[in-house]
Amino acid sequence: MALPRSNPSAQGVAASGVSAFVDALEAHPGIDPHSLMLVRHGAVVAEGWWAPYTPDRLHLLYSLSKTFLSTAVGFAVQEGLLSLDDAVADHFPEFRDELPEASRRILVRHALAMASGHSGEMAQIAIATDPREPVRGFLLHAPEHEPGSWFAYNQPANYAVAAILQRAAGTDLVGYLRSRLFDPIGAGPMSWQQYPPGRSLGFSGLHATTETIASLGQLHLADGVWEGRQLLPEGWAEEVRTKRVSTEREGNPDWAQGYGFQVWMARHGYRGDGAYGQFCVILPEHDAVLALTAATEDMQAVLDAAWTRLLPALGDASEGDAADAALAERLGDQVLPPSEGASAPAGAVPSSWTGAGLRATRTDDGVVLADPQVTLTLPVGRPGWTVVEGDGTAPPVAVSGGWSGDAADLDLVFLESPHRLHVRLDPSGTVAIRWGTTPLDFAYTGTILGQWAPRPLA
Template sequence: MALPRSTPSAQGVAASGVAAFVDALEAHPAIDPHGIVLVRHGHVVAEGWWAPFTPDRLHLLYSLSKTFLSTAVGFAVQEGLLSLDDAVADHFPEFRDQLPEASRRILVRHALAMASGHAIDMATTSITTDPLEPVRGFLLHAPEHEPGTWFTYNQPANYSVAAIVQRAAGTDLVGYLRPRLLDPLGVEPVSWQQYPSGRSLGFTGLHATTETIAKLGQVHLADGVWEGEQVLPDGWAAEVREKRVDTDREGNPDWAQGYGFQVWMARHGYRGDGAYGQFCVILPEQDVVLALTSATEDMQAILDAAWTHLLPAFGVDGEGEDADRALADRLGALELPATGGAATGSGTARTSWEGSGLTAALEDGGVVLADGTVTLRLPIGTGGWTVLEGDDDAPPVAVSGGWTDDVLRLDLQFLEGPHRLHVELLPAGGIVPQWGTTPLDFGMLNSMLGQRAPSPLA
C-alpha cells in the first residue's frame, strides 16, 4: 500500500524549489544523499534515490528509530500496558530496590523526553555496568539533576522505555507494531537490531525504507488518521509533538528549539532524526512531510537547505507540466559519484595486503577483502558502482574504484545504512581503511565489514 502519487504543480509545489534543494544537497562536499520522498497534502510529489540506493532498500535509521518507539508507547498507553507517570524502575521489580532513590524518580515521560536528569549520555556506562541488563546498568547511576528538568541526549533512557513496552507486551517492537502500525500503513518487512536477543534496541537499530519514514510522518501529521481511519490512539500525535523540555544548550539552531516525545522541535515544524542525516521532517503549516536518508556529519546543513529552498516552494500555483517533468527526469537519474581507477595495476603492483585488521588478495580479476568475520569479493575498475547483494555471511554492498599506478583504491558503500568505507591498498603491503561516517555500534553491533540489517522479522 503505497502513498498516492501526484505532480508538484497539482499539490501547489514549485518543482524548481525541489530541484534547488536537491542541487544544494549534491553541491555540499560533506553530504551524500541516499533517498528522498516529499509528501504534500498526503501525496508524494517528488521522490528519488541516488544509485546505488534503490526505493526498496532497507536503511539504518539510527535515532529516527526513536520516533517509531514513541509511536509504540502510544499504543501501550492506550492498552493499559504502562502509564507515562509510571516510574521506570517499577517495571523492573527484580532490581528496583538496588537503585538510588533519585533513579527511582525517573518516570516514563521523563525518559521518553530525554529528561532523565543525567548530565551525560549513559550509553557506554550502562552497557559496561551491566552488559546483561543495560536498564539496570543505567539506573544504578543516579541522575545529577532532578528528572524532568534537564535535557541530555541519553540513549539508555529510551532503551529502558523500549524494554518496558516489550516486557509488558510479550513481544519485540517489530512484532508489537506490525498489527497496530506497520500493517495498517502497508509497510513491508522491516528489521530492528536487538540486544540482548529478543529485545529491539528502541533508541536505534531500525532498518526501513524511505517511504516508510514518509508514512510515519504522514500519519503523525494527520493526527493519527490514515486513509480515513484513526490508526494512532486519538490525541497521541499531539502528545508526541508537544514540547517537553528545553534544549537551549544545543549548538545548532534546529536542535535548540526543544524536545517532545522522541521528536525535536525546529525552527519550522518538528522532526524525528537519526545520526548522519536520517530525517522525518513534519511541517504542519505547509501540510508537508520530508523523508530523507543520507550520510553526513553536517545535519544542520540539510535543514538549512530545506528552509532556504523547499519552504518557498510550498503554497504556490505550481510551475506546470514541463517543470514537473523536468524534476521527475532529474530525480530519476540520481547517482552518487563513483571512485575511478583501472582494472589492472602497474607491473610492480602487489597481489596481497594486510593491516588495520583487514586482509586483501587479488583473485580472479578482483580483490578478496576480509576482516576475520566477513569476507567480500570485490570487482576492480568497472567504471561505476557494482552492487553485490551479499548473503548470510556478507552484507549488501556497492563497490567502485580501481588501480592508480600501484595503489588500489576502493570505495565500499554499505547499502543498508549511511556508511561508506574507503580502502587504500598500498605498495608496501599495508591497508588503510577510512570511514566516511563511522558506524555507531554502542558496543552491541557489527564487525568492520558487517554493517548490515538483521533478517527482517515481520
C-alpha cells in the same frame, strides 16, 4: 498501502524549489544525499534515490528509530501495558530496591523526553556497569538533576522505555508494531538491531525504507488518521509533538527549540532525525512531510537548505507540467559520484594484503576482502558502481574504484546504512581504511564488515 502519488503543481508545490533544494544538497561538499521523498496534502509529489541506493532498500535510521518507538508507546498506553506516569524502576522489581532514590523518581514520560535528569550521555556507562541488563546499569547512576527538568541526549533513557514495552508485550518492537503500524501503512519486512538478543534497541537500529519514513510522518501529520481511520490512538500524535523540555543549550538552532516525545521541535514544524542525516520532517503549517536519508556530519546544513530553498516552494502553484516533468526526470537520474581506477595494476603487486582487521586477496577479476565474519568478492576497475548483493551472511555493498599505479583505492558503500568505507591496498602489502562517516553502535561486537551482516527480517 503505499502513499498515493501526484504531480507537484497539482498539490501547490513549485518543482523548481524542490530542484533548488536538491542543488543545495549536492553542492555541499559534506553531504551525500541517498534518498528524498516529499509529501504534500497526503500525496508524494517528489521522490528520488541516488544510485547505488534504491527505493526498496532498507536504510539504517539511527535515532530516527526513536520516533517509531514513541509511536509504539502510544499503542502500549492505550492497551494498558504501561503508563506515562509509571516509574521506570517499578517495571524492574528484580533490582528496583538497589537503585538510588533519585533514579526511582524517573517516570516513563521523563525517559521518553530524554529528561531523566542525567547531565549527559550514559550509553557506554550503562553497558560497562551491567552489560547483561543496561537498564540496571543506567539506573544505578543517580541523575544529577531532578527528573523532568533537564534535557540530555541520553540513549539508555529511551532504551529503558523500549525494554518496558517489550517486557509487557512479550515480543520485540518489530513484532509489536507489525499489525498495529507496519502492515496498515504498507511497510514491508524490516529489521531492528537487538541487544541483548530478543530486545530491540528502541533508540536506534531500525532499518526501514524511505517510504516507511514518509508514511510515519504523514500519519503523525494527520493526527494518527490513515486512510480514513484512526490508526494511532486519538490524541497521541499531539502528545508526541508537544514540547516537554527545553533544549536551549544545544548549539544548532534547529536543535535548540525544545524536545517532545522522541521528536525535536524546529524553527519550522518538528521532526524525528538520526545520525548522519536521516530525517522525517513534519510541517503542519504546510501540510507536508519531508523524508530524507543521507550521509553527512552537517545535519544543520540540510535543514538550512530545506528552509531557504524548499519551504518557499510549498504553496506556489504557478508552475505546470513542464516543470513537474523536469523535476521527475532529474530525480530519476541521480548518482553518487563513484571513484575511478584501472582494472589492473601498472606493475607487480602483492597477492594479498592485511591490516585494519581485514585481509584482501587478489583474483583474476578483482579482490576478495574478508574479516573474521564476512567475505566479499569485489570487482575492481569497473566504471560506476557495481552492486554486490549479500548471500545471507554478507551485507549488500556497492563498490567503485580501482588501481592507480601499484595501489588500489576502493570505495565500499554499505547499502543498508549511511556509511561508505574507503579501502586502500598499498604496495607494501597493507590494508588501510577510512570511514566517510564513522559507524555508531550501542554495544558493538562485530567486525569491520561483520557489523553490517544481514539481520533477520520481520
